[in-house]
Amino acid sequence: MLKSKKFLVILAVFMILAVVLSGSIAAQGRTFLSIATGGTAGTYYPIGGAIASVFNNNIEGMNASAQSTGASVENARLIYNQEVEVAIIQNDIASYAVAGENQFEGNQVTNMKGITALYPEVIQIVVRADANIETMEDLKGKRVAVGAPGSGAEANASQILNLFGITYDDINEDYLSFGEAAGRLSDRQIDAAFLTAGIPTAAVMDVAATQDIELLEFSDSDVEKINEELPFLTGVTVPAGTYSGVDNDIQTVALQAILVAEASLSDEVVYDMTKAIFENRQSLVDAHSRANDITLDTALEGMTVELHPGARAYFDEVM
Structure with a gap:
């Protein structure tokens, strides 16, 4: 009887080892x-x-x-x-x-x-249509989402603002993800948001579905200035109709993902x-x-x- 029990214990141990070993081999x-x-x-x-x-x-x-x-x-x-x-x-x-x-x-x-x-990643500066923001200088004193901490969007926002002589001291900056920025725009808690993403961007589509938005446009000279200082950024066009209410082509800049x-x-x-x-x-x-x-x-x-x-x-x- 004892020998039988001992045999069963040994057999069980061997079976467990076999399962573990086979799992290890499968994982490898x-x-x-x-x-x-x-x-x-x-x-x-x-x-x-x-x-x-x-x-x-x-x-x-x-x-x-x-x-x-x-x-x-x-x-x-x-x-x-x-x-x-x-x-x-x-x-x-x-x-x-x-x-x-x-x-x-x-x-x-x-x-x-x-x-x-x-794919190209387009820098989109989304503004509420009623926020009276027509140029980069108009961002001064506004509540602006500059991207999530540690994001490329935030790095781009800081670089572009600086090129136009604007620092975070000149705006009320908010470090928000795309989704968070969309929510704050929809709730009218911020005036503008920087987003760097492929178009159409889901977050921008969400905002455009709830209220009137605009995309801040760069002039030819703006694009030339940005490209001269930041050669990764080149001029691109966001086609009319990409977002609800954006009925004209918008010139901005993009880099590559x-x-x-x-x-x-x-x-x-x-x-x-x-x-x-x-x-x-x-x-x-x-x-x-x-x-x-x-x-x-x-x-x-x-x-x-x-x-x-x-x-x-x-x-x-x-x-």
């Missing part, structure tokens, strides 16, 4: 990825979610998920700290990060590599990721219209960091 055969995006009311989050789905559906053993974050500056720091494997970042912020400049002085991000350019990877990701994994994006592009387009801008012809436009060898290998094959 999977690749877990966190993709840092932005706030849920912006463009990064839905695009990042669509990219995660493409990876999961087309790369064997892949388990990718999109993570909502404070966007570009925070995403660069998450890559630096190896807290995420992939991130969407503005190309100007990525450039500052790898060079250790501006916000990254003393904290150079040396482990960031590029995968592909994604890029997809980056933590440098230690294997060449094979990054090759598979890059291939999956371009061979399943329609799935991305079906998820968000901004993905129409993700093409092989523009894959390297605005790429401000060195390509990951895995991405380079794919582009060498198809270009």
